[in-house]
Every structure is written in structure tokens, then in C-alpha cells.
Amino acid sequence: MIRRRRWRQSLTPWLYLLPVAGTFLVWVYEPLAQAVWRSFFEWNMLPDTPMTYVGWGNYQNILALPKLWQALRNTALYMFGLLPFAVVAPLAIAIYTQDLPTRWRNLYRGLIFVPMLIAPVVAASVWRWLLDPGHGVVNRALAAFGLGPVAFLSDPRLAIWSIIGITGWKLIGFATLIASAANARINPSLIEAARMDGASGWAIVRHIRLPLLSSTALLLVTMSILLGAQWTFSYINVLTDGGPLGATTNIYYLLWDFGFSSLSVGWSSASAVLLFIGFALLALGLLWLTERVSLHDA
Amino acid sequence: MxxxxxxxxxxxxxxxxxxxxxxxxxxxxxxxxxxxxxxxxxxxxxxxxxxxxxxxxxxxxxxxxxxxxxxxxxLANYRYTLNAIPVAQMLGNTLVVALLVTAIQLLTALLAAFAFARWRFTGDRLVFALVALTWLVPFQVVMIPNFLLVAQLGLLDSLTALVLPHFASALAVMLLTQAIRAFPQEVIEAAHMDGASSWRLLWQVLVPNLGGSLASLAILIFISTWNEYFWPLLLSRTPENSVIQIGIQMFMSAEGNQWGPLMAASTMASVPILAFYLVLQRQVVQSFMQSGLR
Known part of the structure; x- marks a missing residue:
């Protein structure tokens, strides 16, 4: 009787966990294992065609593709290109505007947050209109200064920066909010003490605020990588289709392209495995850095 | 210095x-x-x-x-758009999907968070880590197996398939676990002493006191589900079985640069969220910031 009760007691937590654990097992972890397995086969997703075992063939093939390297370079470009919008500008704005009265702060807060609520597809369609070479308001404004027209989305050198800019537009207000909140939590007596000691404004920022904000900065970096990965897909899909000449394709878009345009499950899975490994290393690196920085705080 | x-x-x-x-x-x-x-x-x-x-x-x-x-x-552009794609139905679909996902994710997260916060058991840390680590798996990595599973179930081009993979949210589990752990232990013990079962403890003691966390999570989940694009893009074939974000995409590829109607469609897709924001501005900002700051 007692043994049975104890058994039931140890079962209870698992019953509560079941829905979440089951969902992640079915939709995340099993598919992850499946992606690894499928990366060793060649298959075109049609149910009645056979899957052929090709060993490391898919990996060899995709690693020999200039397209893959281009996509990886672009992915890095997206990540670094977002940093000014996600980290540098928000921290600068947060520090610069800390003295504003609460009423104004709340007003600005409410306004700059709005792009975060706009769906990526809507953002894409609106920016397509704004950046239209013929009649878009941006080019009309440039024309007033005798400039342009600029082919923001079809010039191979510019397109990726346009997409980075659109992603940054959606992110910058929210990142500024987070930076301001973190900045406001810095103990004012630290600042006052430094000021009493005659530290200049810049010295206070450089030696007190920025070190105390470093874990926030890392959080913003992580956020820009995560959200950037999600959002850029919609922008690329709607605005450039990866072009011109692959100039805006990043690794996420390439996976989709391999899988659902070329119908090459093997290639898509092999690059999925590579992406997962790279992503995990990057994330663990960031986590490790955050850990170190927060020790430094204390 | x-x-x-x-x-x-x-x-x-x-x-x-x-x-x-x-x-x-x-x-x-x-x-x-x-x-x-x-x-x-x-x-x-x-x-x-x-x-x-x-x-x-x-x-x-x-x-x-x-x-x-x-x-x-x-309002001519709106009339044009309403004739070109079934906007009302797609908005309705989006609302149904977003509400369902919100309700389900809150429920499953609540149960899991309760288990993590209430008991120590073999493997609890491992399972918690596996939940937290799901964000390391970009959706593009698992999209093909997920797509094949939905196809096997015969659910392509259906609203059910839009909800299914969203039965659990790691963020919701983590935030609610924190919230429950912060709950005064004496109250929980007292209820336990009174012989309350864990089920009753959860629903009669904890849930009434978690209103704030639940509401802010609900806002977050609802908005991100409303705006979702990638998963519906893989599944949707017909406008009638799809969400408004796909409607805009279909409209754009069919009608090209019809800027007026396209902006009307985009406005209609955004108005529900923006109206919600006008009413509950402070709470919306707060809940997003919580998710970012943690």
C-alpha cells in the first residue's frame, strides 16, 4: 500500500510535465534527430520515391557549393549589421536620454515600441512600398535633394543592407526600451559618488555605466541574433526572394530553398545539422560570456 | 576607476x-x-x-x-481588397489560431511550471534544461520533419496543423516557474497540510494569484502567434484555410504593385493588434520587456 502510494507520488510531477515534454519531444527533439538521420540520405520528398543512403555525400556536396559559403557570409553580415541597431544605438540613446521626466519617457516608450507589434510580412509590404524605385516616398525624398533613384532592393550591393535596415527598424525601439530599463536600474548613488569626485560625464559613462550594462549588451546581442533569424526570413521571402544573385540569402533562407524549392531533403537536412551545430556553439559562447560578465558585475 | x-x-x-x-x-x-x-x-x-x-x-x-x-x-482600396481575398475569414482564422495557441500554451506551461516549482524528482534538472534549450533549435532545422509529420496526419492546409506544434512554449514555462517559485512557501505548505491535492492547490491557491504573470504571457503569446509567418507559409494552400499574414503574401504575389489595396490589406492585418495596444499600452510594453529582461 505504502509502496504503491510512493510510486504514485513520484509519478505525479511527470503527469504535470507530460503535455510540455510530449510537445517538445514530438515537434523539436525527435525532428532534430530525424534531421541528422535524413542528412545521410538522398530524397526528394515525394512519398513514392526511394530514399538512397549516400553517407557523407550530402555534406561533401553542400560544402562544395559556393552558394552555401555565400549564405554563411551573408548570415554573418546580417548578425554584425544588426548590432548598431540592436546594441550600439539603443545603449547610446538610453544613456543619453536618462534624465527625461517620467511622463515624456513613457510617451516615447509607447511610440518607439510600435514596430515590434507589426507583423514581419506587413513590415515587408510597407517597406517595399516606401523603397519603391519609381514612386516610393524614400526615393521621392532623395529626388528632392537631386539624388537617386536608388534601387534599394534590386541592387546586389545594397539589397542586404536594406533588409538589415528593415530588421533594425523593427528592433531598435524595443532594444532601446530594454537598454533604458537596465540603465535606470543602476544605483544612482554610484553615479553621484563619482560625480562628487569630479568624474567627467564621459568618464562616468565609460567606467561606471558601460561596465554595469555589459550583461544587458550581451542580452541585446543574443536577442538580435534570435529575432534577426526569425524576421529576416519573412523579409527575404517577400522582398528579394534571396536575390539579386543570392546577395540576400542567409543560411535560414538557404535551408528553406533547399527543402521546399529544390525539394532536396538531404541537402536541406545536412545544412540544418551544420546550422544547428553552429548556432549551438554561438549560443553557448554567448551564455559563457554572459556568465563571466555577470560575475564581473558582482 | x-x-x-x-x-x-x-x-x-x-x-x-x-x-x-x-x-x-x-x-x-x-x-x-x-x-x-x-x-x-x-x-x-x-x-x-x-x-x-x-x-x-x-x-x-x-x-x-x-x-x-x-x-x-x-475607402475604395478596402473594398477592392475585400473582394480580392477573403479578409474577414482570414482574420477570423488568425483570431481562432491565436486564441487557441494562447490558451493551450498557458495551460501546458502552468502544469509544467507547477511540477518544476513544487517537486524535486529524478531528472527534473535535465528536463528543465531540455525545455530551456529548445530555443537553440531554429525552426528551419526541424521544418522538414515537422512538415512531413503534418502531411502524414493528412493535416496540410488546415488550421489544426497551425496550432499543433505550438502546444508548448519554453518562455512561458520558464517565466511561470519563476513566478510560482516566488510564491510564499508557507501558503503552499498550509494548503498542503489542510489536505489539498496538488491539483486543487494549483487551481485554487496558485492560479488566482498568478493573474499578472498569466496576463502578460497571454499578451506576448497572442501577439507573436498573430504575427507568425513561416509555419503557415509551409502549410497553407488555400486562402480560406489560412491566416491573414499569408493573405498579404498571396495578395502581393498575385496583384504585385497595387499599392493602395496592398496597404489596405496590411492595415487590416495590423489594426486588431494596434487597437489592442492603444487600450492596454502599458501592459503590452511591460510584458515584452519582462520577456526580454527575464
């Missing part, structure tokens, strides 16, 4: 009044500049959205106007 920031003793007292006046002046200048910076940022953030609404109100013959308000505002 570096040595050069430490002034010589006595220096502070000597020039204090002057320094204070100077600082006050600088603060005023900074205040004006601060407003300038934030005004510019607000403009950049809002102008595209304003332009979307204004363009949607311009009649076809005046679509290329650059005036701040249409010379003759009309």
Missing part, C-alpha cells in the same frame, strides 16, 4: 558654485537634445506605419501623392 578621474583634494570645494551652474546649463541643453533624439527615433519608428494607413486611404488616381493626408480620402 582610472587615476585621472580622481581630482586633487580641495579642488571640489573651490569651484563648486561655478561647476553647478555649468552643470545645470548643460543639463538643460542635454534635455532639449534628448527630446530631439527621441523625437527623431519616434518619427523613424512611426512614419512607415503612418504611411501605410495614409496610402490605403488614397484613391487609385492619387496613389502617388506625397501629401501628408490624401486630398480626397476614400
Amino acid at each position: 582610472t587615476p585621472d578621474a580622481i581630482p586633487a583634494p580641495g579642488w571640489r570645494l573651490a569651484i563648486r558654485p561655478q561647476a553647478m551652474a555649468q552643470r545645470r546649463g548643460r543639463r538643460l541643453g542635454r534635455g532639449v537634445l534628448g527630446h530631439g533624439v527621441l523625437l527623431a527615433l519616434s518619427f523613424v519608428c512611426l512614419f512607415p506605419i503612418y504611411w501605410m494607413v495614409v496610402t490605403s486611404l488614397r484613391p487609385a488616381n492619387a496613389i502617388f501623392e506625397t501629401t501628408l493626408w490624401p486630398s480626397a480620402a476614400s
Whole structure:
């Protein structure tokens, strides 16, 4: 009787966990294992065609593709290109505007947050209109200064920066909010003490605020990588289709392209495995850095 | 602090009044500049959205106007869009999916968070880690197996398939676990002593006190589900079985650069969320910031 009760007691937590654990097992972890397995086969997703075992063939093939390297370079470009919008500008704005009265702060807060609520597809369609070479308001404004027209989305050198800019537009207000909140939590007596000691404004920022904000900065970096990965897909899909000449394709878009345009499950899975490994290393690196920085705080 | 920031003793007292006046002046200048910076940022953030609404109100013959308000505002673009795609049904579908996902994710997260916060059991840390680590798996990595599973179940092009993979949210589990752990232990113990089962403890003691966390999570989940694009894009074939985000994409590929109707469609897709934001502005900002700060 007692043994049975104890058994039931140890079962209870698992019953509560079941829905979440089951969902992640079915939709995340099993598919992850499946992606690894499928990366060793060649298959075109049609149910009645056979899957052929090709060993490391898919990996060899995709690693020999200039397209893959281009996509990886672009992915890095997206990540670094977002940093000014996600980290540098928000921290600068947060520090610069800390003295504003609460009423104004709340007003600005409410306004700059709005792009975060706009769906990526809507953002894409609106920016397509704004950046239209013929009649878009941006080019009309440039024309007033005798400039342009600029082919923001079809010039191979510019397109990726346009997409980075659109992603940054959606992110910058929210990142500024987070930076301001973190900045406001810095103990004012630290600042006052430094000021009493005659530290200049810049010295206070450089030696007190920025070190105390470093874990926030890392959080913003992580956020820009995560959200950037999600959002850029919609922008690329709607605005450039990866072009011109692959100039805006990043690794996420390439996976989709391999899988659902070329119908090459093997290639898509092999690059999925590579992406997962790279992503995990990057994330663990960031986590490790955050850990170190927060020790430094204390 | 570096040595050069430490002034010589006595220096502070000597020039204090002057320094204070100077600082006050600088603060005023900074205040004006601060407003300038934030005004510019607000403009950049809002102008595209304003332009979307204004363009949607311009009649076809005046679509290329650059005036701040249409010379003759009309709803013709909305009529055109409503005829071209089943907007009402797609908005309805989106609402149903977003509400279902919100309710389900809150429920499953609540159960899991309760298990993590209430008991120590073999493997609890491992399972918690596996939940937290799901964000390491970009959706593109698992999309093909997920797509094949949905196809096997015969659920392609259905709303059910849009909800199924979203039965659990790692963020919700983590935030609620924190919230329950922060709950006063004595109250839980007292209820336990009274012989309350864990089920009753959860629903009668904890849930009534988790209103704030649940509401802010609900806002977060609802908005991100409403705006989701990638998963519906893989599954949807017909407008009637799809969500509004796909509607915009279909509209764009079918009608190309019909800017007026396209902006009308975009406006209609955004209005529900923006209206919600107008009413609950502070709570919405708060819940997003919580998710970011953790």
C-alpha cells in the first residue's frame, strides 16, 4: 500500500510535465534527430520515391557549393549589421536620454515600441512600398535633394543592407526600451559618488555605466541574433526572394530553398545539422560570456 | 576607476558654485537634445506605419501623392481588397489560431511550471534544461520533419496543423516557474497540510494569484502567434484555410504593385493588434520587456 502510494507520488510531477515534454519531444527533439538521420540520405520528398543512403555525400556536396559559403557570409553580415541597431544605438540613446521626466519617457516608450507589434510580412509590404524605385516616398525624398533613384532592393550591393535596415527598424525601439530599463536600474548613488569626485560625464559613462550594462549588451546581442533569424526570413521571402544573385540569402533562407524549392531533403537536412551545430556553439559562447560578465558585475 | 578621474583634494570645494551652474546649463541643453533624439527615433519608428494607413486611404488616381493626408480620402482600396481575398475569414482564422495557441500554451506551461516549482524528482534538472534549450533549435532545422509529420496526419492546409506544434512554449514555462517559485512557501505548505491535492492547490491557491504573470504571457503569446509567418507559409494552400499574414503574401504575389489595396490589406492585418495596444499600452510594453529582461 505504502509502496504503491510512493510510486504514485513520484509519478505525479511527470503527469504535470507530460503535455510540455510530449510537445517538445514530438515537434523539436525527435525532428532534430530525424534531421541528422535524413542528412545521410538522398530524397526528394515525394512519398513514392526511394530514399538512397549516400553517407557523407550530402555534406561533401553542400560544402562544395559556393552558394552555401555565400549564405554563411551573408548570415554573418546580417548578425554584425544588426548590432548598431540592436546594441550600439539603443545603449547610446538610453544613456543619453536618462534624465527625461517620467511622463515624456513613457510617451516615447509607447511610440518607439510600435514596430515590434507589426507583423514581419506587413513590415515587408510597407517597406517595399516606401523603397519603391519609381514612386516610393524614400526615393521621392532623395529626388528632392537631386539624388537617386536608388534601387534599394534590386541592387546586389545594397539589397542586404536594406533588409538589415528593415530588421533594425523593427528592433531598435524595443532594444532601446530594454537598454533604458537596465540603465535606470543602476544605483544612482554610484553615479553621484563619482560625480562628487569630479568624474567627467564621459568618464562616468565609460567606467561606471558601460561596465554595469555589459550583461544587458550581451542580452541585446543574443536577442538580435534570435529575432534577426526569425524576421529576416519573412523579409527575404517577400522582398528579394534571396536575390539579386543570392546577395540576400542567409543560411535560414538557404535551408528553406533547399527543402521546399529544390525539394532536396538531404541537402536541406545536412545544412540544418551544420546550422544547428553552429548556432549551438554561438549560443553557448554567448551564455559563457554572459556568465563571466555577470560575475564581473558582482 | 582610472587615476585621472580622481581630482586633487580641495579642488571640489573651490569651484563648486561655478561647476553647478555649468552643470545645470548643460543639463538643460542635454534635455532639449534628448527630446530631439527621441523625437527623431519616434518619427523613424512611426512614419512607415503612418504611411501605410495614409496610402490605403488614397484613391487609385492619387496613389502617388506625397501629401501628408490624401486630398480626397476614400475607402475604395478596402473594398477592392475585400473582394480580392477573403479578409474577414482570414482574420477570423488568425483570431481562432491565436486564441487557441494562447490558451493551450498557458495551460501546458502552468502544469509544467507547477511540477518544476513544487517537486524535486529524478531528472527534473535535465528536463528543465531540455525545455530551456529548445530555443537553440531554429525552426528551419526541424521544418522538414515537422512538415512531413503534418502531411502524414493528412493535416496540410488546415488550421489544426497551425496550432499543433505550438502546444508548448519554453518562455512561458520558464517565466511561470519563476513566478510560482516566488510564491510564499508557507501558503503552499498550509494548503498542503489542510489536505489539498496538488491539483486543487494549483487551481485554487496558485492560479488566482498568478493573474499578472498569466496576463502578460497571454499578451506576448497572442501577439507573436498573430504575427507568425513561416509555419503557415509551409502549410497553407488555400486562402480560406489560412491566416491573414499569408493573405498579404498571396495578395502581393498575385496583384504585385497595387499599392493602395496592398496597404489596405496590411492595415487590416495590423489594426486588431494596434487597437489592442492603444487600450492596454502599458501592459503590452511591460510584458515584452519582462520577456526580454527575464
